[in-house]
Amino acid sequence: MINQADVLSPENWIRKVNLLQGLDEDADPTSWMSVFEAENYAAGKTTNWQDLVSRTGIAQNYSLSVSGANERSNYYLSASYNDTQGVLKGDDYSRLSISSRLKTDITDWLQLGGNFNFSFNDYSGPSTYNIYQAIRLTPYGRVYRDEENGLLEKYPATEGIYRTNPLWDVESNTIDDHDVYYTTVLAGNILVKVPWVDGLSVRMDYSQTLRNIERDYFTHEGNYVLEGTSDDRQLR
Numbered sequence: 327m328i329n330q331a332d333v334l335s336p337e338n339w340i341r342k343v344n345l346l347q348g349l350d351e352d353a354d355p356t357s358w359m360s361v362f363e364a365e366n367y368a369a370g371k372t373t374n375w376q377d378l379v380s381r382t383g384i385a386q387n388y389s390l391s392v393s394g395a396n397e398r399s400n401y402y403l404s405a406s407y408n409d410t411q412g413v414l415k416g417d418d419y420s421r422l423s424i425s426s427r428l429k430t431d432i433t434d435w436l437q438l439g440g441n442f443n444f445s446f447n448d449y450s451g452p453s454t455y456n457i458y459q460a461i462r463l464t465p466y467g468r469v470y471r472d473e474e475n476g477l478l479e480k481y482p483a484t485e486g487i488y489r490t491n492p493l494w495d496v497e498s499n500t501i502d503d504h505d506v507y508y509t510t511v512l513a514g515n516i517l518v519k520v521p522w523v524d525g526l527s528v529r530m531d532y533s534q535t536l537r538n539i540e541r542d543y544f545t546h547e548g549n550y551v552l553e554g555t556s557d558d559r560q561l562r
Contacts, residue, residue: 327380327413327457336372336465360484361555362468373469373482375460379492383413399430416453416496422446437517442510449505452495459492469493471557480551504542511535 334342341351347358356364366372391404408421422445429439467482469491478498483489495501513533520526552559 327376330376330380331461333376333461339465359466360464362479362482362484363464363466366466366468372465373463373467374465375463375467375492376457378469379415379457379460380413381411381415383411385410399428401429402427412453414453414457415493416451418449418451418453420448435519435521437519439515439517441513444511445507445509447507447509449507450503451505452501452503456492456495459490463489463492467491481553484553484555486551486553500546502542502544502546504540506540508538508540509535510537 333339340355343358344351344353344355349357356367359367386409387406388408389404389406391402393402394400403426405424406422408419410419412418424442424444426442427440429437431437464483467489468479469482471477471479476497478491478494480486480491480494480498481489482491511533512535513531515529515531518528520528
C-alpha cells in the first residue's frame with residue numbers, strides 16, 4: 327500500500343467506460359451512471375479510494391530495564407511495549423513483553439538461575455486488506471450516507487456484491503474481531519560444582535513454554551444493508 331496503484335483519473339475513467347458502453351469517449355456519462363455516481367458527477371465530487379483507506383503509519387516503542395549485582399547474585403528485568411498503526415486503516419498491532427533473569431550463588435559449590443519471559447501480541451480488529459475494492463471502485467461513488475455523523479455507505483454505486491465500500495469492515499461497527507497471542511517461557515538451572523573433584527561440575531536445566539491463542543470473529547447479523555438509494559436500507 328505504500329506504493330499506490332497508478333489508476334485512471336476521473337476524467338479518463340469516464341472516457342474508458344464510455345468506450346466500453348459503445349459511446350463516444352466524450353459522451354455524457356450520466357446515461358450509464360448509477361444514482362450516486364450521477365449525483366457526485368453533477369456536483370464535481372470525486373473520491374480517491376486509495377487515499378481514503380490509507381494513512382501515515384505510526385510505530386511507538388517504549389522500553390524500561392533494571393539490572394543489579396553483588397558478590398553472589400545478579401539480576402536483570404526489562405519490559406517493553408510496542409504500538410503500531412499500519413498504513414492501512416484498521417491494520418493495528420500492539421505487543422507487551424516482560425523478561426527477567428536471576429542468578430545467585432547459594433554456596434561456593436551451588437548456583438541457581440532462572441529466566442522468565444512473557445509476551446502479549448494483539449492483532450485484534452478488522453483490517454482493510456481488500457485493496458482490490460479501493461483500486462477498482464468508481465471515483466464518483468458515495469462514501470458516506472451521513473457524512474456529518476460518519477455513517478458509511480456500504481454500496482458506493484448503489485449496487486453491491488462486487489462494489490463494496492473498502493472501509494465497511496473497519497468503520498461500520500458491524501464486525502468484532504478478537505485476535506491475541508500469549509507466550510510464557512519459564513526456565514531454570516542448577517549448577518553443582520563437585521567440591522571433591524577439581525574441575526567437575528554438573529548442570530541441570532529445565533524449561534517450559536506455554537502458548538495461548540484467542541481468536542474470535544463475529545459479524546452482527548442485525549446489520550445488513552440492502553442495495554439501492556434510500557437511507558433506510560440498513561436492517562437492524
